[in-house]
Amino acid sequence: MSKMKKMILVLGIAVGFVACSKEDNGGSTNVVSTITVKDLPADTIIGITPGAPPTGGFPYGAGRYTFFSLESNKIVPASDSASNKWDLAFKGTTIATNSGNSGPGGAGAFVFVGLFDDLKTIPADSSFRVDNAPTAFAIPTGSNRAWYAYDGINQLVNPIPGRVLVIRTATGKYAKVEILNYYKGGTTPATTAPDAVKLSTQRYYTFRYTFQPNGTKTF
Amino acid sequence: MMMRFILPLCAGFLSQTLIAQNNNAAQQKDTLIGENAITVFTATKTERKLTNVAVPVQIISQKTIQQAGSLRLSDILSEQTGLFMTNGFGTGVSMQGLNPDYTLILIDGEPLIGRTSGVLDLRRIAVGNIKQIEIVRGPSSSLYGSEAMAGVINIITDKSKMNTLGVTARYGTYNTADFGLKGSIRNNRINYQGFANFYRTDGFSIRPNSRERSIAPIERITQQHQLGYRISDRTQVSVSFRLNNETIKNNITVTNNGNAINSVGYEKNNDLNTTLQLAHKFNEKVKNTTRLYGTYFKSIQDLITDNGAPYVDEFRQSFGRAENQTDIQFSNRLEMNVGGGYIHETARSTRYDNSSSVKTNRIGYAYLQTEWKALEQLTLIGGARYDHNELFAAAFSPKLALQYKINPKLSVKASVGRGFKAPDFRQLYLNFTNTAAGSYSVFGSVEAQKIIGELNRLGQISSLEPAFYGLNTLKPEFSTGFNIGIHFQDAKWSVSANIFRNNIENLIDSRLVAYRTGGAQIFSYLNVKNAFTQGIETDLQYKLNKTLSFTAGYQFLLTGDQAEIDAINAGKVFTRDQNGFSRRMSRSEYVGLPNRSKHMANFKILYSKNAFFANARVVYRSRWTTTDTDGNGLFNTNDAFAKGYVQLNAAAGYEFKKGLSIQGGTDNLLNYTDVINLPNLPGRTFYLTVSYQFFNKNHK
Numbered sequence: 001m002s003k004m005k006k007m008i009l010v011l012g013i014a015v016g017f018v019a020c021s022k023e024d025n026g027g028s029t030n031v032v033s034t035i036t037v038k039d040l041p042a043d044t045i046i047g048i049t050p051g052a053p054p055t056g057g058f059p060y061g062a063g064r065y066t067f068f069s070l071e072s073n074k075i076v077p078a079s080d081s082a083s084n085k086w087d088l089a090f091k092g093t094t095i096a097t098n099s100g101n102s103g104p105g106g107a108g109a110f111v112f113v114g115l116f117d118d119l120k121t122i123p124a125d126s127s128f129r130v131d132n133a134p135t136a137f138a139i140p141t142g143s144n145r146a147w148y149a150y151d152g153i154n155q156l157v158n159p160i161p162g163r164v165l166v167i168r169t170a171t172g173k174y175a176k177v178e179i180l181n182y183y184k185g186g187t188t189p190a191t192t193a194p195d196a197v198k199l200s201t202q203r204y205y206t207f208r209y210t211f212q213p214n215g216t217k218t219f
Numbered sequence: 220m221m222m223r224f225i226l227p228l229c230a231g232f233l234s235q236t237l238i239a240q241n242n243n244a245a246q247q248k249d250t251l252i253g254e255n256a257i258t259v260f261t262a263t264k265t266e267r268k269l270t271n272v273a274v275p276v277q278i279i280s281q282k283t284i285q286q287a288g289s290l291r292l293s294d295i296l297s298e299q300t301g302l303f304m305t306n307g308f309g310t311g312v313s314m315q316g317l318n319p320d321y322t323l324i325l326i327d328g329e330p331l332i333g334r335t336s337g338v339l340d341l342r343r344i345a346v347g348n349i350k351q352i353e354i355v356r357g358p359s360s361s362l363y364g365s366e367a368m369a370g371v372i373n374i375i376t377d378k379s380k381m382n383t384l385g386v387t388a389r390y391g392t393y394n395t396a397d398f399g400l401k402g403s404i405r406n407n408r409i410n411y412q413g414f415a416n417f418y419r420t421d422g423f424s425i426r427p428n429s430r431e432r433s434i435a436p437i438e439r440i441t442q443q444h445q446l447g448y449r450i451s452d453r454t455q456v457s458v459s460f461r462l463n464n465e466t467i468k469n470n471i472t473v474t475n476n477g478n479a480i481n482s483v484g485y486e487k488n489n490d491l492n493t494t495l496q497l498a499h500k501f502n503e504k505v506k507n508t509t510r511l512y513g514t515y516f517k518s519i520q521d522l523i524t525d526n527g528a529p530y531v532d533e534f535r536q537s538f539g540r541a542e543n544q545t546d547i548q549f550s551n552r553l554e555m556n557v558g559g560g561y562i563h564e565t566a567r568s569t570r571y572d573n574s575s576s577v578k579t580n581r582i583g584y585a586y587l588q589t590e591w592k593a594l595e596q597l598t599l600i601g602g603a604r605y606d607h608n609e610l611f612a613a614a615f616s617p618k619l620a621l622q623y624k625i626n627p628k629l630s631v632k633a634s635v636g637r638g639f640k641a642p643d644f645r646q647l648y649l650n651f652t653n654t655a656a657g658s659y660s661v662f663g664s665v666e667a668q669k670i671i672g673e674l675n676r677l678g679q680i681s682s683l684e685p686a687f688y689g690l691n692t693l694k695p696e697f698s699t700g701f702n703i704g705i706h707f708q709d710a711k712w713s714v715s716a717n718i719f720r721n722n723i724e725n726l727i728d729s730r731l732v733a734y735r736t737g738g739a740q741i742f743s744y745l746n747v748k749n750a751f752t753q754g755i756e757t758d759l760q761y762k763l764n765k766t767l768s769f770t771a772g773y774q775f776l777l778t779g780d781q782a783e784i785d786a787i788n789a790g791k792v793f794t795r796d797q798n799g800f801s802r803r804m805s806r807s808e809y810v811g812l813p814n815r816s817k818h819m820a821n822f823k824i825l826y827s828k829n830a831f832f833a834n835a836r837v838v839y840r841s842r843w844t845t846t847d848t849d850g851n852g853l854f855n856t857n858d859a860f861a862k863g864y865v866q867l868n869a870a871a872g873y874e875f876k877k878g879l880s881i882q883g884g885t886d887n888l889l890n891y892t893d894v895i896n897l898p899n900l901p902g903r904t905f906y907l908t909v910s911y912q913f914f915n916k917n918h919k
Contacts, residue, residue, distance in 0.1 A: 115793070115801055135681070142682070142734065149850040152659070152740070158850030161801040162793025180799035191846050191859055192895050206799065 032210050032219055035073055039184055040205040042066050042090035048199075059199055065089035065096060070167065070175045070211045084170040090205055093148055093157060093182070097138045098170035100131035105170025109138040111146045112164040116178045116208070119164050122217035128168050139165055147179045154191040155198055157182045167209075174212050176219060181206040260328065261353040261373040263588065263600065264362045265546055265556055273600050273620035274359075274634045275704050275717045277758070279352040281377065286825070286834055288870045288884040288906060290389070290397050290418060292324075292374070293341035295352065298821060298836055298868070300772030301756045302354075305814065306899050309340025315356055315719050316752030316776045316815050317369035321640055321698070323359070325373040326461065326492065330366070332538045333490050333516030337643065343463055343490065345441045347387065347399040348414035350377040356756070357719060358638025358700040361602040361618035364584060368638035368698045369721070376443065378412055379403040384913040385878075391906030395420040408449050416441040422468075423901045425892050432470065433898040435486075439465040453500040461492040469522055482530060484522035491515045504548045512540045534568040536644070552592040559585035566644040570651040572666060578648050581609040582641075596624040606639075610647065614639040614695045632704045632717075642693040646727055646744040658739040661729060664693045667743035671733050679736055686730040686745060694746050698723040713760040720753040750812060752778045766828045773820045778811035783853045794849045794857045810854040813847075816840045816863070830880075833871035840864060845896060861896035865889060878912035 043061035067076040067086035076086040084105045089096040098105030108128025112119055129138040143150035147163050150156075165177040183189060186206040189197050210219045257269040262276050269278060279295060289295035293310040296302050305311040311319025320337030323330060324344075331339055346352075352374055359367040384402040389395075396419050403412040418441075422434040440463070447457040467486040472479050495511040520532040542560030549555065562582040571578065588602035603617040618636030625631065642664070649663040650670065662670050668690050674680050704717035726748035733741040754776035762768040786792050787806050794804040818841040826833045841863040844854045870884030883906065890903040 113791070115803065143731070143740075144852070149847075149852065151846065151848075154846060156848075158848060160793075160850045160852075161795050162791075162803075162851070163801070178801060180795075186799060188848065191848065208800070 032212050034208055034210045036180075036206070036208040037068075037073070038186055038206045040066060040068065040075070040090060040207070042203045042205055043092050044203045045199050061092065061203065063091075065091045070169055070177075070209055071171070071173065071213070073211075087167060087169040087175070088177070092203055093150075094137065094141050095139045095147070095165070096133065097131055097167065099138060100133070102131035102133050102137075103170065106168070106172050107138075107170045108168040110166050111139065112166050112176075113162060114164065115162060116164050116176060116210075119166070119176055120219055122166055122174060122176075124217075126166065128166075148182065151191075155195070156188060156191065157202065158188060169211075173215050174217050174219075175209055177207055177209040179205060179207045257351070259353050260375065261325070261355045261359075261371055263556070263590065264328075264544065264558075265554075270630075270708075271598065271622070273598055273622035273632050275356040275632065275702050275719075275756075277354040277356075279354070281350055284346050284349060284352070285882075286832055286870060286872065287836065287868070288882060288886075288908065289346050291342045292344035292346055292352075295346060296341065296372070298823075298838055299354070300758050300821060301356075301754075301774035301776075301819060303816065303819060303840060304341070304899070305338065306897065308335040308338040310342050310899060311338035312341060312372070313815075314354075314369040314372075315700075315721055315756075316754065316778045316812070317698075317721065317723070321366065321368035321638070321696075323363055323366040323371045325363075325371060327376055327459065327494070328373060329492065329494055329510075329512045329514070329540075330363075330538070331490070331492070332514055332536050333488070333518065333534075334643065335518070335534075336645070343439075343465065343488070344374065345399075345414075345416040345418065345439070345463075346374075347397075347416050348377045348401055348412070348443060350375045356717070357634055357702040358616070358618065358636040358698055358721075360614070360616035360638040361604045361636055362586060362588065364582075364604065364606050364616075365614070365639060365641040365695070368640050368696070368700075368723070376412070376414075376445070377401070377403075378410070378445070378447075380405060381915055383915045385910060385915075386913075387908060387910040389906055389908040392904035393421045393423045393901065395904075395906070410445075410447045412443075412445045414441070414443040425898070425901060426894050433894075434901070435470070436468040437465060439463065455498050457494075457496045459492075459494045459496075461490075463490045464488075469520065471522065481525045482522040484520065484530075486518065486520040488518045489516070506546045508544045508546075510540075510542045510544075512538075512542070514538045532569050534566070534570070536566045537564065539563045554590045556588045556590075557586070559583075566648075568644075568648075570645075571648045571663075572650045578644050579609075580641075580644075583607045598622045600634075606641075608641060608695075611642055611692060612694050614641070614697075628709050629705070629707050632702070632706070634700075634702045636700055638698045638700060639695040641695050642727060642744070646693060659742065660735075660739065661742045664690060664744045667732060667741075671741060674733075674735065680741075681734045681736045681738070683733050684731050686743075686747075687732040689730075689745050689747070690732065690743060691745070693727060693744060694725050696723065696725045696727055696746070711762050714758070716755060716757040718753075718755050721751060723748075723750045723752075726750055748780055749782060750778065750780045752776065752812070752815075766826055768825050770823045770825070771821065773818070776815055776817055776819070778815050779809065780812070780853070784809065792851055792853065794851055794855055804851065804855055804857075808855040808857065810844045810856060810858070813844050813854050816843045818863075830874040831872070833869075835867065835869045838866045838868075861893060864891045864893065864897075866891060866900070872908075878915070880910050880912075882908040882910075884908075 043064055045059045045061050047060055049058045049060060067081055067089045069076050069085055070087045082104060086098055087107055096102040097107040097109045099107040108130050110129055131137050140146045148157050148159050151158060159179040167175040167177055169175060182202060184201040184204040189201060212219055257278055258266050259269045259272055259276050260266050262272040262274050284295050287295055293304050296312050297304045303313050305313055305319055312322055313319060314322045324339050354372050356370040359371045363371055382404055387399040389397040398417045400415045418439040420437055422432040422436045424432045426433060443461040445459040449455050465488045469484050469486055471482045492514045498508045500506045516536045518534045522530040540560055540562045544556060544558035547555045564580045565577050567577045584606040586604035591599045593599055600620040606614045616637045616639055620634035622630060622632045647663045647665045649661050650666050652660040699722045701720045702717055706715040725746040727744050728747050729742045730745050731740055732743045754774055756774045758772045760770045787804060787809055790803055792804045793801045796802050820839045823836045842860045844858050844860050846859040847854055848859045849857045867888040868886045869888060872880060872882030874880040885905050887903050892902050
């Protein structure tokens with residue numbers, strides 16, 4: 001069990017740091033920039049329930065969402081969860097929006113199939129969904145439904161390429177998000193990696209997003 | 220062998236054939252020169268000279284099997300062009316790029332049963348008493364019914380024309396031991412052939428720090444008896460019996476989220492095959508054969524986990540068949556084979572809804588084949604078969620083939636045929652929840668709607684997936700196969716090339732159909748996919764002189780799913796660039812079906828002088844994709860691949876004067892291993908075989 005304690009300790013420290021970087025859209029007349037967020041923790045695993053399946057043996061985290069503001073590119077403390085300060089909240093593979101019964105905001109989302117760069121304008125007739133947790137999130141949960149495919153044989157979560165999460169923020173502005181990776185450092189472990197590695201590095205999101213501050217649907 | 224006497228071949232050739240055959244048996248003549256004498260049964264369900272067969276057929280001779288030091292069927296097949304052995308649920312064979320499910324395995328024309336997840340474990344079959352292995356490529360369902368989609372592998376057992384008795388003993392790496400006893404008695408009326416084999420191995424583990432072995436310790440005992448009685452010159456009756464018992468020691472570790480559960484126990488498999496055959500020749504032109512065949516397979520896995528939880532998995536299957544075939548020769552140019560039969564098949568398993576309920580299927584079928592020698596150089600074959608199934612839709616499988624002999628050395632063959640594979644009991648009735656790995660469930664198509672409906676009523680289903688609404692009565696899987704080949708042969712060279720294309724429809728695949736509350740997944744089977752395999756198989760043999768010859772084989776293979784290709788061409792499929800950003804995937808990145816190598820090749824050097832022989836055999840497989848790691852749901856160059864590899868095997872032997880021979884060999888001399896993708900391939904192994912022939916007399 002001491003190994004497990006060590007792992008928890010490491011994870012605890014890691015949660016404190018989130019690296020964010022900005023990249024310039026050099027030359028473009030567009031003022032919006034695309035930001036890549038690295039290693040955003042999303043309820044990282046702190047243990048495995050005792051026993052064997054189906055009653056035990058399941059990994060678990062602390063059960064807490066990580067709240068994130070696209071507008072400020074910052075993690076929002078959980079104490080502000082009942083406010084408009086956050087847009088998306090991450091817990092495991094679930095991404096909640098500040099909408100419906102998830103939060104007081106006016107957020108919404110839908111999944112666009114295509115390339116991030118190809119989505120220049122959100123079509124006028126798009127309909128944004130709102131959260132109705134736990135059964136129906138604006139960004140649907142489950143493998144092969146929204147942004148990821150679960151490889152059950154190797155127990156790995158792979159973001160599906162060509163999926164863009166189109167977001168209406170809590171304050172009614174627009175953003176587009178592409179999930180790039182679900183593992184620490186932005187690299188999915190090899191299919192052959194030990195379970196311990198797959199468990200300790202998962203639930204760290206790397207994603208890029210473009211936020212349009214002027215309220216239009218054009219990026 | 221009785222058929223050789225009855226067979227309405229051109230009378231002039233008959234005596235010649237017999238003489239050549241005797242030479243073959245006595246002297247183990249080289250296959251190249253002896254080819255004219257080789258007869259093949261599988262291609263037309265009647266005995267034919269190999270050179271007169273219109274579909275692609277390959278023969279592996281007894282000598283080839285012996286000199287390769289093969290013990291199990293998988294050993295020798297793995298060295299043949301275009302075939303590769305699959306791992307998982309035993310060792311299966313993939314032919315023309317199709318899964319093991321689609322190749323029918325026969326012993327003396329009768330099908331073997333006992334497939335796990337569609338795979339028939341070829342290690343169950345000992346090769347010590349095989350006269351030859353006949354491999355027919357392309358759909359042969361027009362004669363053989365279900366499963367003959369990619370092709371047919373028919374194991375023809377030895378039927379000696381002499382009184383013989385011989386023993387063989389072999390010992391090798393991993394305490395692998397093999398003992399064989401083979402004998403035959405023959406007089407004018409009665410012939411008997413017997414074979415017994417004992418095989419054991421400690422197994423091996425190439426996986427470090429694991430108590431689970433890649434190949435578990437195994438003991439197998441096989442016995443086979445055949446008794447023939449010639450009632451008259453026109454009528455012969457024969458019975459055959461085969462029993463294979465194997466015990467596999469299990470020591471299994473299932474790891475789930477780093478949590479290891481160990482189980483120990485054993486797995487016992489038994490398979491029994493019995494045949495009764497009556498052949499009667501009404502006159503020179505009409506022959507009738509009645510065959511009654513019964514086979515039974517039983518598999519029991521009995522495990523206990525470290526914390527005392529028992530696990531028992533049982534599977535029993537039976538297959539009974541009555542078949543009658545009439546061969547009519549209207550003239551030297553026109554022959555017809557017409558037949559029909561009835562199959563009664565049952566299965567029960569702890570993995571079905573109720574282990575005591577027996578699932579049954581009944582099939583009635585009829586087939587017709589006509590062979591017409593339109594010209595001296597041109598032979599045409601047309602055939603069709605109709606299978607009426609109790610459990611699912613009927614299947615109709617027609618076939619057309621032609622052979623044209625341009626000159627005595629050069630001939631072309633072309634065939635088109637339809638093959639099918641009936642849904643198996645697992646796909647219909649499975650009711651299995653894997654508590655050891657995430658509690659996912661798999662329900663057969665007959666069960667799925669019923670069970671999920673009931674769970675839904677109890678509030679235990681959180682969502683139904685789109686595939687749920689596609690659940691329907693399963694249809695057989697169909698393939699249409701096209702083969703065009705050319706064959707050249709002279710005293711030194713034998714060269715053949717065959718282009719193939721298989722269009723497969725209605726492929727049955729498992730799909731996620733629902734989630735339970737709590738998130739566990741439920742899968743079932745649907746006819747969802749279409750796929751194709753295409754490529755070219757080439758074989759080349761060159762005989763430098765009496766002592767030295769070379770063979771080389773190569774297969775180029777492309778596979779794919781037309782729906783996936785359409786999606787790629789429409790720009791709807793994506794992958795990722797080096798930054799992890801999505802980009803469109805191009806057609807050239809598409810790999811097709813997983814676990815297929817684009818290039819496979821083999822090269823063999825065979826040396827033989829007087830009583831001595833030596834050989835070196837190289838088998839190559841290019842890389843193959845194993846896992847969709849970029850999440851786009853299909854296989855492309857951005858996914859995980861197993862490395863290509865080369866395996867080198869070598870053997871040498873010497874035959875002493877008085878019936879004693881010795882043979883030594885090594886497999887995988889280059890010691891290539893791949894723990895993840897080739898768990899069944901041990902490192903370098905060695906063996907030594909001693910055999911002794913007590914007597915080997917021609918009866919008078």
